[in-house]
Amino acid sequence: MKSKVYFISLSPVDNLQTINQKLEKLLAQSALFSYVKKDDALVVKVHFGEEGNTGFVLPEHLRVICADIIKQGATACLSDANTLYRGRRLNSQDHWKLAQEHGFTKETTGVEVVIPDDTQDKEVIDVQINQKFIQHAKLARLFVDAKSLAVVSHFKGHILTGFGGALKNVGMGCASRAGKLAQHCDVAPVVHVDRCIGCGECEKICPVKAIHLENKKSVVDVKKCIGCASCLGVCPTMAMFIDFAAGDKVQNKMAEYSLAVLKNKKGKVGFINFANKINKECDCWGMENPRIAPDVGIFASPDPVSIDKACFDLVNHACGKDIFKATHPEQDGLKQLKYSQEIGLGNLDYELIEVR
Ligand code: SF4
Numbered sequence: 326m327k328s329k330v331y332f333i334s335l336s337p338v339d340n341l342q343t344i345n346q347k348l349e350k351l352l353a354q355s356a357l358f359s360y361v362k363k364d365d366a367l368v369v370k371v372h373f374g375e376e377g378n379t380g381f382v383l384p385e386h387l388r389v390i391c392a393d394i395i396k397q398g399a400t401a402c403l404s405d406a407n408t409l410y411r412g413r414r415l416n417s418q419d420h421w422k423l424a425q426e427h428g429f430t431k432e433t434t435g436v437e438v439v440i441p442d443d444t445q446d447k448e449v450i451d452v453q454i455n456q457k458f459i460q461h462a463k464l465a466r467l468f469v470d471a472k473s474l475a476v477v478s479h480f481k482g483h484i485l486t487g488f489g490g491a492l493k494n495v496g497m498g499c500a501s502r503a504g505k506l507a508q509h510c511d512v513a514p515v516v517h518v519d520r521c522i523g524c525g526e527c528e529k530i531c532p533v534k535a536i537h538l539e540n541k542k543s544v545v546d547v548k549k550c551i552g553c554a555s556c557l558g559v560c561p562t563m564a565m566f567i568d569f570a571a572g573d574k575v576q577n578k579m580a581e582y583s584l585a586v587l588k589n590k591k592g593k594v595g596f597i598n599f600a601n602k603i604n605k606e607c608d609c610w611g612m613e614n615p616r617i618a619p620d621v622g623i624f625a626s627p628d629p630v631s632i633d634k635a636c637f638d639l640v641n642h643a644c645g646k647d648i649f650k651a652t653h654p655e656q657d658g659l660k661q662l663k664y665s666q667e668i669g670l671g672n673l674d675y676e677l678i679e680v681r
């Protein structure tokens with residue numbers, strides 16, 4: 326049976342207030358949070374954005390979403406797990422402070438921000454899933470212990486996974502730093518020395534100092550590399566390569582991590598995707614990235630595969646081509662969705678219901 330995906334379109338002239346009115350309409354007509362019961366304690370999985378990036382879903386929209394949860398007698402908090410690379414979200418204190426700076430305060434959203442501290446054993450957990458690539462997923466315990474979740478994602482391009490939406494937010498986003506490393510560990514770039522002009526851009530952006538220049542050529546220390554792929558994005562001569570089968574592996578592992586997070590939560594998770602401000606790269610980049618598509622709309626569904634597929638289809642329709650393939654020709658982002666369907670996370674087939 327097809328999963329239902331509710332959708333409301335956005336127009337370039339919509340201001341914050343108009344978008345929030347549309348979001349309220351979407352939530353009302355989709356009844357997305359009908360699974361929420363009185364006294365439930367929901368964790369709302371978000372992405373607070375890296376410093377210098379504004380692609381993230383705005384706190385004012387989270388206020389509308391949290392109000393919809395709270396009016397059913399439940400409580401909510403906003404959360405994200407720490408990152409692998411050295412930005413402002415590497416540890417819980419800095420991550421929390423950046424979230425406040427980006428406007429995710431109790432005054433703005435109506436709820437608290439909680440960042441799990443994965444240096445504390447009690448805040449991480451191994452979840453046994455025995456899948457093809459991952460046997461035990463290493464996750465922030467908060468997301469596993471929560472009986473129900475809301476997952477609010479920004480849909481955009483991604484250098485390793487073609488695009489990122491709900492599945493990326495769950496699979497990669499709820500993993501502890503060790504879990505994120507387990508998903509990225511196959512991705513270490515190689516340098517084509519003939520193409521390298523020794524500009525040093527890769528050395529500057531590498532978050533773990535895994536790159537240095539020798540005789541004006543870039544050298545990667547694969548033992549230090551965490552596979553973030555940032556160096557690929559900045560190289561002006563495309564001298565950095567990864568084995569693109571590694572990108573496929575990241576997508577498969579990410580799907581299996583999503584399975585670990587969503588295990589035992591059937592019917593207890595609602596997904597909301599914002600397909601606006603659609604950038605070439607994810608919101609983890611500490612800089613603005615070029616827009617690759619017009620604003621399309623907001624989506625709501627209980628199915629993470631359907632909602633990402635609907636976003637993918639409608640964004641591409643608005644662009645008149647597969648914009649994610651055009652932007653990241655070496656990646657096929659649909660692989661994450663196909664594999665997710667294969668392991669039982671949801672349906673590629675969906676029924677789109679437009680809210681007006
Ligand atoms: S992928 Fe590149 S930027 Fe990222 S850690 Fe490895 S060498 Fe550094």
Ligand code: SF4
Nearest residue numbers: 521522524525527560
């Ligand atoms: S960014 Fe590219 S061209 Fe510049 S030093 Fe690194 S590999 Fe060489």
